Amino acid sequence: MTHPPDACPECDLLLRPSRPIVGEKIVCPRCGYLLHSPREQSVERVLALSVAGLILAGPANFLPLIGITFLGNSHEGTLWAGTAGLFAEGFWLVAALVFLSSIFVPLLNISLALLISLHLHFNRPHHLLAHWMRWLQHLEEWAMLEVYMLGIIVACVKLSDTADVQLGFGLYAFVALLLVNVMLTGSLDGYLFWQRIAELRRKLHGQG
Amino acid sequence: MGKAERGALAQGLVRCHACGHLAKLRRARHCPVCGGVLHARRPHSLQHTLALLISSYALYIPANIFPIMTVNQFGVIERHTIIGGIFALVEKDMAPIAALVFIASIMVPLLKLLGLSALLLNVRLRWQRHPQWWMRMYRLIVFVGRWSMLDIFMISILVAVVDLSGGVSQVIAGPAATAFAAVVVLTMLAAKSLDPRLIWDKQNKL
Ligand SMILES: [Zn+2]
Ligand SMILES: [Zn+2]
Numbered sequence: 001m002t003h004p005p006d007a008c009p010e011c012d013l014l015l016r017p018s019r020p021i022v023g024e025k026i027v028c029p030r031c032g033y034l035l036h037s038p039r040e041q042s043v044e045r046v047l048a049l050s051v052a053g054l055i056l057a058g059p060a061n062f063l064p065l066i067g068i069t070f071l072g073n074s075h076e077g078t079l080w081a082g083t084a085g086l087f088a089e090g091f092w093l094v095a096a097l098v099f100l101s102s103i104f105v106p107l108l109n110i111s112l113a114l115l116i117s118l119h120l121h122f123n124r125p126h127h128l129l130a131h132w133m134r135w136l137q138h139l140e141e142w143a144m145l146e147v148y149m150l151g152i153i154v155a156c157v158k159l160s161d162t163a164d165v166q167l168g169f170g171l172y173a174f175v176a177l178l179l180v181n182v183m184l185t186g187s188l189d190g191y192l193f194w195q196r197i198a199e200l201r202r203k204l205h206g207q208g
Numbered sequence: 209m210g211k212a213e214r215g216a217l218a219q220g221l222v223r224c225h226a227c228g229h230l231a232k233l234r235r236a237r238h239c240p241v242c243g244g245v246l247h248a249r250r251p252h253s254l255q256h257t258l259a260l261l262i263s264s265y266a267l268y269i270p271a272n273i274f275p276i277m278t279v280n281q282f283g284v285i286e287r288h289t290i291i292g293g294i295f296a297l298v299e300k301d302m303a304p305i306a307a308l309v310f311i312a313s314i315m316v317p318l319l320k321l322l323g324l325s326a327l328l329l330n331v332r333l334r335w336q337r338h339p340q341w342w343m344r345m346y347r348l349i350v351f352v353g354r355w356s357m358l359d360i361f362m363i364s365i366l367v368a369v370v371d372l373s374g375g376v377s378q379v380i381a382g383p384a385a386t387a388f389a390a391v392v393v394l395t396m397l398a399a400k401s402l403d404p405r406l407i408w409d410k411q412n413k414l
Contacts (some may be wrong), residue, residue, distance in 0.1 A: 004230070007216035010405065011345070012215035012409075014219060030411075032343075066369055069247065070377060076369070081367075081368035082364035088380055091386060094385050094389045097360070097393065098360065101354075102361065107388075130241075130242035130244070134244060141350075141400075147354055147357045150358055150361075151357075154234075155362045155365040155366050157305045159370075162377075198229075
């Protein structure tokens with residue numbers, strides 16, 4: 001079995017790739033771009049992971065990530081308070097960027113993944129499926145949970161010099177959300193998703 | 209180099225940016241599979257990258273000379289620039305964290321600015337001697353781009369945790385934070401608007 005002819009998205013080399021089996025990887029012979037690596041039950045995994053992500057998003061955003069005790073005074077900080085604090089100080093551009101990359105885009109990506117995988121799983125065509133998938137592909141790099149995690153670690157080390165640092169429940173939810181996000185990106189087989197979206201599109205146009 | 213080394217565009221085929229469908233050039237303006245607009249190469253790729261890069265260079269200066277963070281402790285106000293914050297970490301014997309912040313806040317933005325400038329020259333002047341080598345640099349730039357947000361996120365956490373209301377200690381962002389955040393976003397957009405296929409177009413016989 002062979003794929004229809006394809007071109008490498010990063011070097012435009014014309015290819016006639018063979019259809020890989022699960023666990024195999026098809027790589028561009030010229031530039032090394034990972035063209036396709038099929039995953040087992042990609043749609044179902046994305047569906048399950050995006051539900052888990054939505055459940056974790058609440059506690060990760062609103063429960064305290066870390067708390068400090070300094071001279072008997074204690075105070076806790078949430079993900080949400082980081083954005084709100086910067087906004088209150090008048091740094092609305094920075095606040096907007098932090099909000100987008102740590103809260104909004106990760107949540108939007110999970111919601112889009114849920115919408116798409118739901119439609120694919122139940123074979124329901126929708127005229128916006130391709131739009132959602134394109135948005136998901138564009139927004140992927142603007143979700144920066146792993147960078148935020150590193151920021152939390154650096155902040156903890158800085159604070160531990162002068163104050164007692166306690167880890168909050170929100171931090172565990174945040175780490176879980178981060179892991180779910182990484183697994184979601186890893187389970188999403190873009191090639192398969194586009195193939196299924198194209199099939200559903202034909203179904204939609206055949207009916208109408 | 210035989211026919212196998214030729215690019216899709218040289219054979220009249222265009223790959224859809226979004227879904228990867230291969231369409232005949234000039235037959236359709238929109239992808240028949242996903243409905244996205246078809247372009248052989250990202251339109252005005254070099255101009256967009258250049259404009260974003262120049263803006264990034266301009267903002268890189270205020271990002272490094274103004275304070276990025278102000279710490280108010282017992283009424284004593286301490287202002288830290290990016291470099292100053294790193295030195296403060298070294299003085300407190302936190303060298304590994306200092307190295308991390310140095311890489312994310314100094315090395316990565318510099319690599320992006322200089323690397324993208326070199327890539328732009330390489331494509332514009334069609335040097336294109338070692339596309340594999342340039343490609344590796346392009347992918348490194350795309351991969352590391354987001355990690356320069358480290359300092360911004362760290363400040364956002366400090367702002368949230370260190371008591372704002374009537375506490376003895378307070379953390380306020382500095383004017384460099386806006387400039388630095390803009391540098392991160394603009395360089396990410398600059399890397400995104402540079403079409404990597406342009407690196408290969410001499411090999412593609414275009
Ligand atoms: Zn390639
Ligand atoms: Zn398409």
